[in-house]
Amino acid sequence: MDARVKIKCDISYIIKNVFYNAGFKYRDKIYWDKQNLKNLTAWGSYESSSDPNILLPFEEIVILYKQTKKKQKMGTNVNEMIDKEFKEYVNGHWVINGEVRGREMDNCPAPFPQEIPSRLIKLFSYRGDIVLDPFSGNGTTCVVAKKLGRNYIGFELSKKYTDYANRRIGLL
Numbered sequence: 001m002d003a004r005v006k007i008k009c010d011i012s013y014i015i016k017n018v019f020y021n022a023g024f025k026y027r028d029k030i031y032w033d034k035q036n037l038k039n040l041t042a043w044g045s046y047e048s049s050s051d052p053n054i055l056l057p058f059e060e061i062v063i064l065y066k067q068t069k070k071k072q073k074m075g076t077n078v079n080e081m082i083d084k085e086f087k088e089y090v091n092g093h094w095v096i097n098g099e100v101r102g103r104e105m106d107n108c109p110a111p112f113p114q115e116i117p118s119r120l121i122k123l124f125s126y127r128g129d130i131v132l133d134p135f136s137g138n139g140t141t142c143v144v145a146k147k148l149g150r151n152y153i154g155f156e157l158s159k160k161y162t163d164y165a166n167r168r169i170g171l172l
């Protein structure tokens with residue numbers, strides 16, 4: 001398909017299919033409610049029924065697993081989450097402001113806030129585990145993984161974004 005043709009697609013349906021075909025199984029989902037993105041103005045045909053856009057300030061985080069649902073022992077297996085934190089994270093409605101691109105973020109155009117990988121890493125890994133982000137962009141996941149004492153790997157096509165990520169992580 002011509003990459004310049006922009007079409008809407010149900011991205012979570014596509015992602016789930018790719019992963020199901022690769023042998024992953026469904027576990028859970030979390031709805032990320034980006035409170036501060038409620039006033040978007042990309043309405044499409046404004047005040048007309050001809051072609052209005054539906055603006056969705058929510059994103060779906062799909063939790064999948066391979067082989068066993070229960071985590072196998074790898075890292076330290078020391079629990080870090082306290083009662084309040086754990087209860088907040090397992091509630092599948094996360095209200096977290098979307099990341100507004102600042103001037104210094106002139107790299108990957110769609111960063112997510114550190115709170116997203118932070119909660120996921122704490123929920124699904126232990127210190128010493130390996131966290132992999134296959135689309136690492138500005139390296140937010142790796143930055144947070146390092147802070148939380150996890151090992152990390154990021155894949156990124158763009159050298160510019162990779163250099164920026166490495167500077168954030170402290171590798172350059």
Ligand SMILES: C[S@@+](CC[C@H](N)C(=O)[O-])C[C@H]1O[C@@H](n2cnc3c(N)ncnc32)[C@H](O)[C@@H]1O
Pocket residue numbers: 108109110111112113134135136137138139140141155156157158161
């Ligand atoms: C939405 S950005 C990720 C932003 C990241 N979550 C952050 O907060 O910085 C997605 C990234 O995936 C990268 N990408 C797309 N296809 C890729 C591929 N096949 N392999 C590696 N990186 C890829 C893009 O260059 C882009 O930087």
